[in-house]
Amino acid sequence: MELWFLGTSAGMPIRDRNVTSIALTQNDGTFWMFDCGEGSQHRLLQTPLKLTKLTKIWITHLHGDHVFGLPGLLSSRSSLGGTEALQLYGPPGLRELLETSLRISETHLNYPIHITEIEAEGAIFEDANVKVEAAKLDHRIESYGYRIEERERPGVLNAGWLAEQGLPPGPVYGQLKAGQDVTLADGRVIRSVDAVGESLPGRIVTILGDTRPCANAVKLGRGANVLVHEATFAHALADKAHEYGHSTALQAAQIAHEAGARRLLMTHFSSRYTREALAELETEARQVFADADAAIELTPYPIPL
Structure with missing residues (x-):
């Protein structure tokens, strides 16, 4: 499993950062996406990931910087020969957004899409390998976080x-x-x-949408190998972060610490912060949580067993 950040900018893209989207590779060679801001498919072209191998998209909330790339990406997947069904999960309104945009643009897909609008918190997907839970966060509109938990693996054969x-x-x-x-x-x-040796615990990856600090962020991130948390502002702008439903780098670190996560990857940075300024956000976060990094776009982050 690897995380690829296709966009780490909040609200709008800047020269060296795109808006929000994350890819999570799976053990079978496929991958999932979390959010799909405008330009996400362009970022995918700069990775080894193939759009025809995309099987699931998880939307945290319906603000434009997280969803405006969806129609184009779905269309390109069809043009590239994708025929396998694609499953999408997200808040109520996702179905209307997609069906309306595809209908008005007369976009015809060569594969079925299945849309699941989240009706209640808890497990929303399970198979033999993984379970995914969703919970509401604290943002200006309905926003979710996702906890991806692998099943235990058999131990090593002696x-x-x-x-x-x-x-x-x-x-x-x-x-x-x-x-x-x-x-x-x-x-x-x-x-x-x-x-056979003792069973190996599965990995836990938590990816949160836009949020103020809240109890569900801690709950979803409990014991995670990797916690992905927004850090829109430095803590000097904590009041502004709260007003707009966001978190600071220091607050993201506090959530990671309270959750007992192993690693914190911060994303969703305000356009006011240059690449160099992100080092200041890292310094701020590491005051509370040592293993905190500002995610770098188009860089793979392996998630070891």
Whole structure:
């Protein structure tokens, strides 16, 4: 899994920063997007990610700097030969936004889109590998954060010990890895619990939309390997941040600290801050949370097990 920031600017793009969008690669070679500000598909062209491999889009809220890139991106995915269904999640109003823009522009897609408007907080998607939870944040309009939690993974197979037991590599290794005991030809039973180490915890990635500091930000970020939190302003402008429904870098760090996250990646920076000025936001955040960074666009951030 890797995070790619396709845009880290708040409100409008500037010369070296686009508006908000984040890509999260999946273990099967596909990827998800979180928000899709204007120009997001242009940023994708500067990454190794292929639009036809996009399977899900998660929208945090419907402010323009988070959604104005959607119609064009959906159209390009079709033009590039995408045929697999695309699932979109977001606040109420997402369906009207998309269906209206596609209808008026007479945009015809070669694949189905399935839109899920969030009706209640909690788990909104689950499969065999991952669970995604959503919760409301504190912004001027309805805004959500998402917690992506991997399932536990089987432990490491002790191949050396199995070889000592006279069991060569083969299909039985897969059975043991899957939790099944194996009976050998001589009647001995090799137990999975003896052959496989302890289960490995899954990774947790929390991506928050625009928000003031709030309890749900801490809840969604609890124990996260990576917490993505907006840091629109330096703390000297805390009053302005609160007025517009945003957070400061220091407040983002306080949320990460309270949540017990391992790493904080800050994004959604006001256009007043140049690339050089982002170092000041990092310094501010690190007063409270040492592993805090201002996200750099088009740079992969691996999420190790």
